[in-house]
Amino acid sequence: MSNEQKYRFSWDLLGNIPLGRPNLGPRTRLEVYRLMQFTLRDVLERHVGAGETDRIFLEAGRMAGVEFYRHFLGPFDSFSDFANSLQAIFKEMDIGILRFEQSDLDSCTFLLTVSEDMDCSGLPELGYEICTYDEGFIAGLLEEYTGLPLEVQEIDCWCTGSRTCRFRARPAAPSA
Amino acid sequence: MDTTLLEALKAHIDAAASSGDPQYLADLAGLLEQAAAGIRRGIGQDPDPVLRAVCDVYYMAAEPPDPLPGDPEDQARLARLLADMRATQRFALALSQGDLSADLEVRGYSAGSLKSLQASLRHLTWQTAMIAKGDFSQQVDFMGDFSTSFNAMVRSLAEARDQIQRQNEELARINASLREEIASRRQATARLQVQRQLLEQREQERLRIARDLHDGPLQEVIALVYALEVLLQSCNDPAVCETLQETLEIALQVTRELRQFAGELRPPALARFGLKKAIASYLENFQKKHPNLRLEAHLDSNGDQLSETTRLALYRIHQEALNNIVKHAGASRVQVWLQADGERVRLRIEDDGRGFEPPAGWLELADDGHLGLVGMQERAEAAGGQLEIWSRPQQGTRIQVTVPACPSRSRENPGER
Structure with a gap:
């Protein structure tokens, strides 16, 4: 079995949805998305361990954020336009209710919340944050806007008892 | 506790x-x-x-x-x-x-x-x-009634900002317009200054020529007149006496013409006698020289509210206009008005002569050789006034110059009469 990459991502891989789903359209139910993600996570964790799985989810989320920004957003004349558009498209596509709590373009630090998100809202309390894919996704979005590598960390999560997920973004530490 | x-x-x-x-x-x-x-x-x-x-x-x-x-x-x-x-x-x-x-x-x-x-x-x-920071796109979609009040406040702020922006733009437009106006006025002022200096120099030159005529050729002709009179007194030959008498008449005529010419060149004593009297005096002499011309004067103002320079400008314009009528118009009737109200003084010279088709602008006027009219225009402009020329072939010509009055002038310079 060849280890050569078979599915290098491109937006075309998502296909022509109106053509392919003329009756059902572009939407599916959230539990289906979660079913697919959590089973994938389960298998990955068993094969490569939880730490490596987190790294994979983070990387995939970042790639998704970058592609999402390039396809649906930007470029923007001002941060306000970016923030408003991001908030609007999150709501329009049922990704979640995004709200900025802090934004400092000079230091490139951001604090934002996503309520009713796709990954964790309504999950049992686990005592730890689980939105690793979202961390990557938000990092990809903000990196595309700022042009700087960022590190995004979830500091509040439904799974730690919060009713909204809170993410802190700041410039990534230079890699050794 | x-x-x-x-x-x-x-x-x-x-x-x-x-x-x-x-x-x-x-x-x-x-x-x-x-x-x-x-x-x-x-x-x-x-x-x-x-x-x-x-x-x-x-x-x-x-x-x-x-x-x-x-x-x-x-x-x-x-x-x-x-x-x-x-x-x-x-x-x-x-x-x-x-x-x-x-x-x-x-x-x-x-x-x-x-x-x-x-x-x-x-x-x-x-x-x-x-x-x-000026981002008025923010809207609150949670927190119930507070959202309504908050969003209304943001809308009010945005409207106030837009209004200020519009006012600033209007102010900027007015400022730009004022700057243009100021630049234009400065240019006009500079041009007027140059024109005034040129006219001043012209008056000085006229005065110099008048003095030269008076002190030079006129005195020599007067000496000639004396000499002829002496010769005439001692002359016994009737034929020679007749010739001497004729020569004396010619010399006297030259003397009169030189005096008149020098007089026209010399600025009139406007400060002493006033514009009305100066023009009236000139018209009287003009009528004597041109008895066939029906000359009517309607001089209601003395131009006391005008500066000396402006009065001289009006005098010269009227002088030039009358000379033009004699040279070019072939008119039988000439009317001169000098009128004033609280804000301006108006001089009008109208004839019933052959008239002409006025060119569209002053440059064309100069090109067509109407240098006298161009000179009038320069004098009127230098005095801060306007010159209007109306003329049609075979329908006569009307020249009108209007200059702004300086209301305090007569109070400030009561002696200039």
């Missing part, structure tokens, strides 16, 4: 101490320290810190934890629950005191709703900061 309350507090604190929870005890100890410090400062000075500290202690001590029942697993679960509840209490207390820090450590579902409220308030704070 009421000692009963202190006693009650002490009882609560003792009860709390018996629970044995080190974190809880530490919290209580800290709060008690604050209360004690407040009490030491004295209620009379600032009761708020004391009362707040006492309330905090009372709040913490209100429900001291009971010893946990059950097996170790249940005890652990209950302990976690109690820890969450206490964390929630601390979080709620901080929230009630306006502390919206995202770093407040609290976990568990019991605090979840409060954290949602905190997140909403934090987002609202961010929105307010964005509005303060």
Whole structure:
């Protein structure tokens, strides 16, 4: 079995949805998305361990954020336009209710919340944050806007008892 | 402070101490320290810190934890629950005191709703900061009636900003227009200054020529007249006498013409006699020279409200206009008006001569050789006035010059009459 990459991502891989789903359209139910993600996570964790799985989810989320920004957003004349558009498209596509709590373009630090998100809202309390894919996704979005590598960390999560997920973004530490 | 309350507090604190929870005890100890410090400062000075500290202690001590029942697993679960509840209490207390820090450590579902409220308030704070930076696109879509008021406020701010922007743009436009106007006026002023200097030089040159004529050729011709008169007195030959008499007549005629020519060149004594008299005097001589011309003067103003330079300009314009009529118009009737109101003085010279087709502009006028008219225009402009020429072939010509009056002129210079 060849280890050569078979599915290098491109937006075309998502296909022509109106053509392919003329009756059902572009939407599916959230539990289906979660079913697919959590089973994938389960298998990955068993094969490569939880730490490596987190790294994979983070990387995939970042790639998704970058592609999402390039396809649906930007470029923007001002941060306000970016923030408003991001908030609007999150709501329009049922990704979640995004709200900025802090934004400092000079230091490139951001604090934002996503309520009713796709990954964790309504999950049992686990005592730890689980939105690793979202961390990557938000990092990809903000990196595309700022042009700087960022590190995004979830500091509040439904799974730690919060009713909204809170993410802190700041410039990534230079890699050794 | 009421000692009963202190006693009650002490009882609560003792009860709390018996629970044995080190974190809880530490919290209580800290709060008690604050209360004690407040009490030491004295209620009379600032009761708020004391009362707040006492309330905090009372709040913490209100429900001291009971010893946990059950097996170790249940005890652990209950302990976690109690820890969450206490964390929630601390979080709620901080929230009630306006502390919206995202770093407040609290976990568990019991605090979840409060954290949602905190997140909403934090987002609202961010929105307010964005509005303060001029982002009026911020809209609140949560928090009920507050959203309506907040969004209305943002709309009002945006409208006020837009209005200020429009006013600024209007001001900028007016400023630009004023700058252009100022530049244009400066150019016009500079041009007028040059014109005035040129006219002044021209007057000086005329005066010099008039003096030269008077002191040179005129004196020589007068000497010639004397010589001829002497010769005539001693002459015995009738033929020679006749020739001498004719020569004397010619010399006298030359003398008169030289005097008249020098007189025209010399500026009239406007300051002494006034514009009205100067023009009237000129017209009288003009009528004598051109007896076939029907000359009518309507001189209602003396031009006292005009400067000396402006009066001279009007005099020269009227002079030039009359000379033009004699040279070119072939007119039989000429009328001269000099009128004034509070704001301007108007001079009009009208003839019934052959007229002409006035060119479109002054440059064409100069190109067509109407240099006299161009000179009139320059004089009128230098005086801050306007020259209008109306003429049609075979319908005569009307020249009108209007100059602004200087109301204080006659008061300031009463002697210039």
